[in-house]
Amino acid sequence: MNNFIKSIFIEAGFECSERINFKGDYSANFSFFTRTVRNKFDFYLVGNFREKEVSLECLQQELAQCLDSILLEMNVSGLDKNLSLLLLLETESTMYSKERTRYIYNIEEDPYDFKKYVLTHTKGQFEALELILSEMQAGPLLNKLNYLLLEKKLFASFKKKEEDRNTIENKEADIYDLVSKLFIKLPFLSVIIEQENLGNLKKEIDAKLTRTQSNIVNLMLEQYIKDPELQINDILTVIGCEGIE
Structure with missing residues (x-):
């Protein structure tokens, strides 16, 4: 999933910075992306964890150390005001327990330091998405994701009650769930809607x-x-x- 997200950032015009020397026990779980458009900066810290791998308290300590490392090594004015966190959280199930909901809420609603987005996914969801992308015609990854987001069949399966879906519809619903969350949790992604020409x-x-x-x-x-x-x-x-x- 980490390499997949990296591909999205690169295609969206970001560069992956290798110069940040993160400190802490989970330094290998983080990567840093920068983008400059018309003298405007975007910075993303991306963390990749499995659910329950790191406690909320421990994660907050890691984020504080990451922020210190970024501010120390990146001499950019206003960096702290343009920095966002994307936390990739691999879960065992797509269902939200009270514990997981509270964990995500405490991260995303924390007003300190920078904006935070938590993107949950299961291993099965990601594998299903990779498979359907590999079966599509060659082209930019963002275009493929945009197509899947607007795919009516996937959306119909996603809107169906779980007990009314068959096996194929369950997989389609999982794919749509993950694709839609990508567009929600990555604000720099734009939905491109093609206008249909209506007849007279x-x-x-x-x-x-x-x-x-x-x-x-x-x-x-x-x-x-x-x-x-x-x-x-x-x-x-x-x-x-x-x-x-």
């Missing part, structure tokens, strides 16, 4: 009508244009048709 509705309707039906519709429209206040029965009377009972 009037032409489609006219093609379905007989000549008599088409003449009646045109007469009704003419009467409506002349007097929009006319009720449907008044219009039918004017064009010589019986009213609706």
Whole structure:
């Protein structure tokens, strides 16, 4: 998952900084990404952990040490105000226990130091996502993720109640759950919605009508244009048709 997230950051224009020498017992679990766009900076500290691998108190200590290391080695004004944390948390289940919910809440709602985002995922979810991505046509990873986010079939499976899904729908729901969380937890990702070209509705309707039906519709429209206040029965009377009972 860590390399997968790294690919997302790189494709989004970030650089992975190798110069930060993190301190602490979990220094190998962290990586640091920077991006500069029109003299504006974005900085992300990414941590990769399994659930219950590190306690909340221990994690907060690790984050404080990471922040000190970044501020010490990166001489950039305002870095602390533009720094975000993405915590990748591998879990055994997609279901949220009270303990996990409280753990995530305490991290994300902590007002100190920097913005924090927790992205939960299971090993099975990530493997299913990797598989479907490998089966898609070659192209940018972000485009593929955007396609999956807008895929109606995946969304339909995701919205179904778990007890009503079959095996395939469960996998589709897991994939959509993870993809949607990527877009929620990584604010720099943009959803690209392609506009569908709609056909000329009037032409489609006219093609379905007989000549008599088409003449009646045109007469009704003419009467409506002349007097929009006319009720449907008044219009039918004017064009010589019986009213609706």
